[in-house]
Amino acid sequence: MNHQNVIFEKSFGISAQLPTPELPELAFAGRSNVGKSSMLNRLFNRKQLARVSAVPGKTSTINFFRAEGIHFVDLPGYGYAKVSKSEKKRWSELIEGYFAQDRDLRIVFQLIDMRHPPTEDDLTMINFLIDGGFPFAVILTKADKLNKTQRQNRLESITQELPCGDQIVKIPFSSQTGEGVEAVWEIIEEIATEGN
Numbered sequence: 199m200n201h202q203n204v205i206f207e208k209s210f211g212i213s214a215q216l217p218t219p220e221l222p223e224l225a226f227a228g229r230s231n232v233g234k235s236s237m238l239n240r241l242f243n244r245k246q247l248a249r250v251s252a253v254p255g256k257t258s259t260i261n262f263f264r265a266e267g268i269h270f271v272d273l274p275g276y277g278y279a280k281v282s283k284s285e286k287k288r289w290s291e292l293i294e295g296y297f298a299q300d301r302d303l304r305i306v307f308q309l310i311d312m313r314h315p316p317t318e319d320d321l322t323m324i325n326f327l328i329d330g331g332f333p334f335a336v337i338l339t340k341a342d343k344l345n346k347t348q349r350q351n352r353l354e355s356i357t358q359e360l361p362c363g364d365q366i367v368k369i370p371f372s373s374q375t376g377e378g379v380e381a382v383w384e385i386i387e388e389i390a391t392e393g394n
Contacts, residue, residue, distance in 0.1 A: 203265055203266055204242045204244070204263055204264065204265035204270070205263065205264055205265075206261065206262075206263050207262040207263060207264050207269075208261075208262050209259040209260065209261050209262075210259055210260045210262075210292075211258070211259050211292070212291065212292060212295070213291060213292050213294075213295020213296055213298075213299070214295070216260065216295070216296060216299060217262075219269075219299075219300075219301045219302045221264070221267055221268055221269045221302065222267070222268050222269070222302045222303075222304045222389065222390075223268070223269045223270075223271050223301055223302055223303050223304065224268060224269070224270050224271065224303075224304055224305050224306075224307065224386065224389065225271040225273055225296075225303060225305075225306045225307070226238065226270070226271065226272050226273060226306075226307045226309065227273045227276075227293075227306055227307070227308050227309065227323060228275060228276075228308060228309030228310065228320075228323075228337075228339075229275050229276055229277040229309075229311075229317055229319055229320060230275030230276065230277060231275065232275065232309045232310065232311050232339055233309060233311075233339040233340060233371075233373055234272055234273070234275065234309055235272065236339075236373035237307075237309065237337065237339065237371065237373055237382075238263065238270065238272060239373070240373040240376060240379060241379060241382060241383070241386075242265070258274050259274065259292075260272070260273055260274065260292055260293075260296055266390070267390070268386070268389070268390055271296075273292075273293055273296065274292060274293060276290075276293065276319050276323065277317055277319035277320075297326075297330065297332070303332060304333065304389045304392070305333045305334060305335060305385065305389060306327055306332050306333070306334040306335075307334070307335055307337050307382070308320075308323060308324060308327065308334050308335070308336050308337065309336075309337045309339050309371075310336055310337070310338055310339070310356070311338075311339055311340055312338035312339060312340055312341050312343075312344060312349070312352055312356075312370060312371075313340055313343055313344060313348075313352070315355065315356070315359050316356070316359055316360060321360070321361065324336075324360060324361060324366075325361055328361060328362060334366075335366070335367040335368070335369060335382075335385060336356075336360065336366050336367065336368045336369070337369050337371045337378065337382065338352075338353075338356070338368055338369065338370045338371060338378075339371050339372075339373070340372065341370035341371055341372045341375075341377055341378065342372035342374045342375045342377065349370065353368070353370070356368065367385075369381045369382060
């Protein structure tokens with residue numbers, strides 16, 4: 199797959215607007231400001247593909263990107279406290295609505311900030327993915343912010359902190375250094391090959 203060959207297709211603000219799936223989909227989920235947009239930009243080596251903001255909760259729509267017969271789906275971040283109840287409700291409807299539809303969802307990349315234990319929302323999301331039978335991998339973002347000892351400690355801790363933690367694929371990732379990019383592309387390439 200040509201990693202440069204990607205285009206932004208469309209954004210959707212409510213789940214009823216979501217298009218009928220025509221392609222396999224890979225979704226990116228995680229709390230606000232965990233680095234979903236930065237990860238997409240790093241994967242495709244494009245600075246402005248997905249809009250990045252220092253303000254949490256900036257991605258408030260589901261954004262579809264298309265690359266060689268696959269849709270990359272950037273889901274809105276969850277768990278940001280400083281938005282109105284109605285906006286939180288809309289986000290929740292959007293994310294739940296997406297997962298409730300009969301989509302060709304091949305994998306969810308569930309992003310968690312490696313520096314901290316998973317939040318209650320992270321655990322809720324992972325339990326949701328497990329209960330729903332959705333295939334997923336945990337991407338541990340901001341890995342470059344930890345030294346070797348801290349990383350080792352966090353990797354050991356997160357295995358205990360996550361439900362079924364010892365059975366979950368966990369990939370340390372850094373949008374700054376590019377660590378983890380290759381491992382994520384291996385998963386994507388495998389999925390792309392399955393689709394053919």
